Amino acid sequence: MISNPSALNTLLADIRRFVLETCIPLEAEIDRTDVIPEPVVAQMRALGLFGHSIPREYGGAGLTAEELTLVNIEVSQAATVFRARFGGNTGIASESLVADGTEAQRTRYLPRLASGEITGCFALTEPEAGSDATSLRTVAVRDGDHYVLNGSKCFITNAPLADLFTVFARTDPDTPGAHGISAFLIERGTPGLSTGPAERKMGQHGSPVGDVYLKDCRVPASAIVGEVPGQGFKTAMKALNKQRINLAGLCIGPAIRLVDEMVRYAATREQFGRPIADYQLVQQMIADSNTEVHAARALVLETARKRDSGGDVTMEASMCKMFASEMCGRVADRAVQVFGGSGYMARTVAERFYRDVRVFRLYEGTTQIHQLNIARRTMEARGRALELG
CATH class of the missing domain: 2.40.110.10 (Butyryl-CoA Dehydrogenase, subunit A, domain 2)
Structure with a gap:
């Protein structure tokens, strides 16, 4: 659900500018030093990035699940460490309070999380x-x-x-x-x-x-x-259920970036007197990657809209996380392949992103755990349908 299209477009434009002008130029340096410079964190605070999903009454932006997905796709087209710096505050670290906190707890902590005063x-x-x-x-x-x-x-x-x-x-x-x-x-x-x-x-x-x-x-x-x-485990599952949609969005951004990088590299890298973009097997890797990006994006946005409408998305959230994280891994692998020997070198975006996105298939539930969850819920639903039929 898009609550205010004009405001959302402005927000996405601001984030896109931040990604292009501030984040991407610093990717290699941060990968080398293992530190995000404090002035960049200050910019994140000024842009309100720490409070996107925190309700407005507590100082956040109160974005819907669909709006948050679009933001996550945008911001994660830079190295994923940037979003990780503020992502806890606007995701898993605040959602327990949003879902189950007392009013006193929300009032004490959510405004400070939303502003980035605390992490x-x-x-x-x-x-x-x-x-x-x-x-x-x-x-x-x-x-x-x-x-x-x-x-x-x-x-x-x-x-x-x-x-x-x-x-x-x-x-x-x-x-x-x-x-x-x-x-x-x-x-x-x-x-x-x-x-x-x-x-x-x-x-x-x-x-x-x-x-x-x-x-x-x-x-x-x-x-x-x-x-x-x-009630702690129920609280954790509420937070994780939403975060799995967020994480799926965060898997799409790097894949979009890598498709762009593959196209750019293939157009300029020549072998046998021709750009490698002319060769059909390279085109196949680009085509497969772009198709999977679109499939993941459609699945995640559909699930986000269902959550916004009040539907139970427990199974779909698992599907989103599983499919998008595996998709991102495949795209990253193809990017290294298209870059060839350069893709194995630490100086390239293909090598950095290949390392960065590998963890997506592990946290917030491994691929195998989500497969079990999806299978169990599918069979349970099928069993209920047979009983009713």
Whole structure:
């Protein structure tokens, strides 16, 4: 749903200018230094990028799912680390509050997240709890009006620089699986919470990822999202359901960029006295890539519109994430192939993006987890249809 076409077009134009004039010229430097310069982050704040999906009453732009998809497609045509810097605030790190937070929690944190004054992160994954997030071992023990948390988290985007942590912990040790998990809002500086150094990664240099440690971390019971214990896993799934549509949009932008780069390179690179763009096997790679980009874009926008209309998009969100991330990986692989030997060299956009987009098939649920989810829901729906028929 597009609520204000004129305002959206202005926003997209502003983002396109930011991407072309500020982000793309800095891609190689940031990949080398592993740091986004602070003046660039200040520009992100000035453009309102930290608060796109946060409701207007809390200082955000209140974009619909469809509008947010179009923004994500635009902004991710630069190296994905730029969006990662503000993406938590306008995505997974704020959505728990938007979905289930109390009014006091929303008022306290959402305006600061929307402005970029603070950076949020979503601390769910653990060394023994990845795809099976319900097996997490971080515990929160009730002590009067407080809880004491102990455990650790890993692979948490923005953990090394985050100010606000949404931490998932088991508050009911006697309840297995999802039902005994609660989500806590914990500020940096709280005694007992610490973070490790940024991990060295395959790609997305400039987007810090690290561990979160909780050792006798004491927080008030009012720190639980919504102040309702045992609802944390449901809160996480609400956040992830929306984020999977966002992430699918973020897979489309790099693929669009890579198609453009393939076309540009093929038109200028000559072999056997002709541009390689004249050769049909190169044309096939470009044609397949562009077709898959359009297919992913159509699927994600259709799903976003269904979500905006109030429909249940749990299965479609999985489809979007699975298809778009796999599509992006195939396009990145073809881009390296079209670039040939140059595509293997670190100086080219094909090599950088090939590394950057590989993680899309892993986080927010691996491809294989989404395949299982899609199959299960498909069979359940088919079973219901047979019963009714």
